[in-house]
Amino acid sequence: MKIVLDAMGGDYAPRVTVEGAVETVNDTEDIEVVLIGREDLITEELRHKRYPPERISVRHASEVIAMDEPISVAVRRKKDSSIRQGIELVKKGEAHAFVSAGHSGAVMAFALLLLGTSEGVSRPAIATTMPTLKGPFVLIDAGANVDSEASNLLQFALMGNAYCRNVLGVERPRVALLSIGEEDTKGNELTKEAFRLIKGTGLNFVGNIEGKDIFSGSVDVVVCDGFIGNVVLKVSEGLAETIMRMLKQEIADIATGRLAYLFMKPALKNFKKKTDYAEYGGAPLLGIRGTCIISHGRSSSKAIKNALKTANLSARIRVDEIISTELKNKRKPSRPAAKASA
Amino acid sequence: MKIVLDAMGGDYAPRVTVEGAVETVNDTEDIEVVLIGREDLITEELRHKRYPPERISVRHASEVIAMDEPISVAVRRKKDSSIRQGIELVKKGEAHAFVSAGHSGAVMAFALLLLGTSEGVSRPAIATTMPTLKGPFVLIDAGANVDSEASNLLQFALMGNAYCRNVLGVERPRVALLSIGEEDTKGNELTKEAFRLIKGTGLNFVGNIEGKDIFSGSVDVVVCDGFIGNVVLKVSEGLAETIMRMLKQEIADIATGRLAYLFMKPALKNFKKKTDYAEYGGAPLLGIRGTCIISHGRSSSKAIKNALKTANLSARIRVDEIISTELKNKRKPSRPAAKASA
Numbered sequence: 226m227k228i229v230l231d232a233m234g235g236d237y238a239p240r241v242t243v244e245g246a247v248e249t250v251n252d253t254e255d256i257e258v259v260l261i262g263r264e265d266l267i268t269e270e271l272r273h274k275r276y277p278p279e280r281i282s283v284r285h286a287s288e289v290i291a292m293d294e295p296i297s298v299a300v301r302r303k304k305d306s307s308i309r310q311g312i313e314l315v316k317k318g319e320a321h322a323f324v325s326a327g328h329s330g331a332v333m334a335f336a337l338l339l340l341g342t343s344e345g346v347s348r349p350a351i352a353t354t355m356p357t358l359k360g361p362f363v364l365i366d367a368g369a370n371v372d373s374e375a376s377n378l379l380q381f382a383l384m385g386n387a388y389c390r391n392v393l394g395v396e397r398p399r400v401a402l403l404s405i406g407e408e409d410t411k412g413n414e415l416t417k418e419a420f421r422l423i424k425g426t427g428l429n430f431v432g433n434i435e436g437k438d439i440f441s442g443s444v445d446v447v448v449c450d451g452f453i454g455n456v457v458l459k460v461s462e463g464l465a466e467t468i469m470r471m472l473k474q475e476i477a478d479i480a481t482g483r484l485a486y487l488f489m490k491p492a493l494k495n496f497k498k499k500t501d502y503a504e505y506g507g508a509p510l511l512g513i514r515g516t517c518i519i520s521h522g523r524s525s526s527k528a529i530k531n532a533l534k535t536a537n538l539s540a541r542i543r544v545d546e547i548i549s550t551e552l553k554n555k556r557k558p559s560r561p562a563a564k565a566s567a
Numbered sequence: 568m569k570i571v572l573d574a575m576g577g578d579y580a581p582r583v584t585v586e587g588a589v590e591t592v593n594d595t596e597d598i599e600v601v602l603i604g605r606e607d608l609i610t611e612e613l614r615h616k617r618y619p620p621e622r623i624s625v626r627h628a629s630e631v632i633a634m635d636e637p638i639s640v641a642v643r644r645k646k647d648s649s650i651r652q653g654i655e656l657v658k659k660g661e662a663h664a665f666v667s668a669g670h671s672g673a674v675m676a677f678a679l680l681l682l683g684t685s686e687g688v689s690r691p692a693i694a695t696t697m698p699t700l701k702g703p704f705v706l707i708d709a710g711a712n713v714d715s716e717a718s719n720l721l722q723f724a725l726m727g728n729a730y731c732r733n734v735l736g737v738e739r740p741r742v743a744l745l746s747i748g749e750e751d752t753k754g755n756e757l758t759k760e761a762f763r764l765i766k767g768t769g770l771n772f773v774g775n776i777e778g779k780d781i782f783s784g785s786v787d788v789v790v791c792d793g794f795i796g797n798v799v800l801k802v803s804e805g806l807a808e809t810i811m812r813m814l815k816q817e818i819a820d821i822a823t824g825r826l827a828y829l830f831m832k833p834a835l836k837n838f839k840k841k842t843d844y845a846e847y848g849g850a851p852l853l854g855i856r857g858t859c860i861i862s863h864g865r866s867s868s869k870a871i872k873n874a875l876k877t878a879n880l881s882a883r884i885r886v887d888e889i890i891s892t893e894l895k896n897k898r899k900p901s902r903p904a905a906k907a908s909a
Contacts, residue, residue: 436801459778562680
């Protein structure tokens, strides 16, 4: 598969994006990377690296969308941005997938504008993989939409399920709806209606899940509106960082701190590895016609590599088409089937 | 002040509630506790304890509302529950405040039913205090309401500000609105409208805050709808527990784990103390006529004691009246003032 990588995207671009591309082609057999962005900068980064030259190419795009740029401005004015031109390559069939650690709002906007939604999909959604005690779960929507309707949440459930099964390899994903109580009747207007709709599908729907349980590893897909999902994602990130900083500070403050730190270092390393978003290969924008993976702005080269691998697998099995087929089959849940599964 | 404590509320009641009451009267000078609930069980718990007998009394209530009981059933059928009878005592003026670690939904329902909202308040809200790197912040609403309107969020901001200033002693609280981007224009329909309204008050409004920043200690009050607030509260609780469990597991799994644990123990203890909800004295239900404090279901006797102290202070300075006055003054922000502060 041929994957376009936004070489200019992310806090440490183009250094880590180019590194990630090189590591990927050296580490895999079937991925070809097109680095898109400022040719001079990319070539400079590539200069002293070893890699099979036929599997990395460079495409020039003169503009870069800054992380804090308003999307409307980026869309109207930056016709030659790496994000726009990269997605254009997918549209033209010159590449199979697009990966960016840059402006996620711009990626969404251009993906919608240029590729459009898959048949049967009302709104695309971001599916983010998060670690738990017993392996990861998928949070969908992690921020593509605000003010979702229940019918959108139903589609997120179907898309998250399809992604989890086909890309993460979970045979029959346990799908849950994020709410503020486990009982069927708990929640707000949106979740109560979504509960009814999701129950009417053939999904392995385990009902509502509360915030305190999402990290227990008891479900595989957590469905919510993108505003809530984004808050959950960012609260989790902020809290995890805060806890680690507070703990380190407390350890530094005690007499035996230096020794404790020394003895626990391998454990910290293992912990970091298990909870590192870099291990989880970026978040796909599901529901668009094509494959787009959004990586964390602070992506390391490993995160880029894993995102490229996710893009490769998603594009190879055509997750977008799987989603389209499943949504067409299930979006109007038939009443008798709903009753039988209830 | 005379505080009614729901002796039957919480996972370890009546043991820890009675312990908490005894610790409180032994530790303070101005608090009198009325233990309400099953007299036989309470008397049994009190039997071997030392305390000034004139400062603890027992009131019998024959029924207990179970944690998983539907509120509607509890309200209709349990006329003699400890929660109902406890709030009734506040209503009749026989006590100044009510504290419960029991069914929070039932506390809210009976508080609304029996005490009603303060003048100028549309909906009460739960204000929960959460730890950060640099001292606590108040999250409001932490779950009293779902499907709030922007005008509700404005009131939550005013109530949270009043509580933070008068009870937590922060002179000019920095009030922020929880959203998914820092810019004024980021968010959903609800937060965008609420942003405009809160900006029109004389509050020290610092704008939107993202989930990742709430634990940085940069704001004192975080305003959001109760569905989101409850999700944030529970995700934080679940994640903090998960991180500590994962870390302990990783430490146990390495060869030097035992030593590391030994050397870091005092640090863990300090960390636990700083992040223990028990230190933060329960969450007031703001906006009702009277003082009601909701404690964590897993409250320890220390958490109960701190909740009783919060209740004491809140009732003494009449936070409910302060809120009522402030809301009456500010609920209709005058346009010119809004422009001047913008």
